[in-house]
Amino acid sequence: MIPQLYIFLGLLLFSLHGAPPYSAAAVNDTLLAGESIAVSDKLMSRNGKFTLGFFQPSVVSKSGNITSPNWYVGIWFSNISEFTTVWVANRDNPVTDLQLNQTRLKLSNDGNLVISSNASTIWSSATVANTTIATTMNTTSVVLANNGNLMIIGSSSTSNVSWQSFEHPADVMLPGAKFGWNKATGATIKYFSKKNLIDPGLGLYYFQLDNTGIVLARSNPAKTYWSWSSQQSSKAISLLNQLMSINPQTRGRINMTYVDNNEEEYYAYILLDESLNVYGVLDISGQLIINVWSQDTRSWQQVYTQPISPCTAYATCGPFTICNSLAHPVCNCMESFSQTSPEDWEVGNRTVGCSRNTPLDCGNMTSSTDVFQAIARVQLPSNTPQRVDNATTQSKCAQACLSYCSCNAYSYENNICSIWHGDLLSVNSNDGIDNSSEEVLYLRLSAKDVPSSRKNNRKTIVGVIIATCIASFLVMLMLILLILRKKCLHTSQLVGGIVAFRYSDLCHGTKNFSEKLGGGGFGSVSKGVLSDSTIIAVKKLDGAHQGEKQFRAEVSSIGLIQHINLVKLIGFCCEGDKRLLVYEHMVNGSLDAHLFQSKATILNWTTRYNLAIGVARGLSYLHQSCKECIIHCDIKPENILLDASFTPKIADFxxxxxxxxNFSRVLTTFRGTVGYLAPEWISGVAITPKVDVYSFGMVLLEMLSGKRNSQKVCIDDNSNQVAPFPVTAISKLLEGDVRSLVDPKLNGDFSLEEAERLCKVAYWCIQDNEVDRPTMSEVVLVLEGLHNLDMPPMPRLLAALAL
Structure with missing residues (x-):
């Protein structure tokens, strides 16, 4: 229920960006019958918030400013420096440069609002018929209201509205506009996206409310990609208002409403603060975006986007593309494909997709030279595949695809062969938000688009030579370690560095690993004692490949550095296929036991706060004080150990x-623990130390509350609706009610000032954009009370990632 409620929020608040308006003084808010507006004229609402006139869309791209050759009549925000239209009359009937000087917007004698050039009608409201000229001349006018609604009204009463732009919207929904349908006539108010950034014509995506509920769909081909039942609407409104109150930019300034009676059903939102500039738009990509104007940054701020992922809309990137919702840009061509129309991509229309660089080899279907490239962790194409039942192996499945010239890809999963003919649509990368696919798509490519056999052979030879050199080096290194080990064992002492232990010695010291301290996917940890009575913890790594990787990572990181808040690596064992790591023993175990287990010692507030500072100092040291920046990649309570005095030690490297x-980021494989993963992990992009900052923020929330972040709690005291703790906690923080968030096991014995500080730090650490997160050295200063933080905004992806 909760994810759908977040998605639904976007439907209640829907930007068309264009060129700056033609320089001309505003007239007034009313146009009388027989009067007209030329290209240099304007109407302006009485409050000065909206302007109506002629405009020419433009956009600033990488190649410079791109301006449409056409003109339109529309309404835009008057007092916003970034030109933003909210309604367009002649979306699909633009005015050309040749027509411009003769074109007028006028209220005709028959009561219609008309755009005409000479005697030719370009656009008309076409709502009033069979009305006498005399009556119309005396009673009808056009008014641009303070809420941006353009209305044809009778002069005797402003409630006598014969036509209004709110009932004939473009892609934007303003406060006061209804989104719904008339039960008597069946008429619906439908919003359509625009074609691109310089063409406001009808695009491919639309949304509407009908007798089944809300529908978000693509028109060609017809495809619904999201819907919401009306049966759930009334009980959702209260929660939607609660969610709007979470964000400081909208809290107390917007009120959501839902009406369902015998005549009509509709949603709307009204402004409680008329100074707020807000609008929502159905974007070119089929995504609903809520924008609020920030006077501080003088730009539009996205308060919310739904669906959460910009890849959800059907075929939003076009054929032969991969959509990655956490990458920038989100749409990219598949390997060995190029943009079909770079001009369209530059103005925001990516639905044209990509085309092959090199044609496939279709001359002989039995001996095609084409090859396949694996694309891992993607949602398979949405267009229906052909199932090949007689392809019982992957090689046979590949051959089945090669036997058709029209086949562009195949998949082979659970002994099922599927091949795709024609365009490949909606191939979306695993983003961990609304797509967690682990499937592999095998893309068909021309052999000319991959390295030649000669190059491959050359690379193989070079690889063999390099591998031989590395192997020789490793052999020499092992001999050195053996010599060191013998010296250490003979003297039983080691001054500086780490000890190379014999496996038999560790077996003896741990009584054959009989006293288990813990375990997991990596292997097991056992308690032991050295000959000098030092108590140790021995980690025995399982799995030849993964164990070797973890062994090398730990020895090369924690084995080379020392810090009071990092666990100390005493030594290691490397005999045959056995890989063991020897650490100092932490008598108080790991942080998770004290936070989440009922029988463990309850950590008082002072201890918790000092733990937070200690972990922050340890991470700051790893990120900024070592020879190379070390990113831990798996910060969580299980990897924070506590010594006898409850000093925290970061473990498991x-x-x-x-x-x-000399570098700011590193490209590495996906790793970490669900619930503590920064959004950029899922995108496959290069990471920075800010992934550790995000994980640390999630740990701080668990230290504050004493419960797992995944545990759901009531949104408020008067509601039975629940949400993950981080979603509800920020609402309490913004309301100034941090006291209710603190672990009840403390019985109120804590510093409210420190709790508020810790909570603020946590939410700054888990911001969606890594740029907005502080560094760990900045976190240390804040926790030590040497630096202050402003109130953090609500992370937009938090709800989706927490569920």
Missing amino acids: GMAAFVGR
């Missing part, structure tokens, strides 16, 4: 990544 000081 098996997933650590290294970044040279």
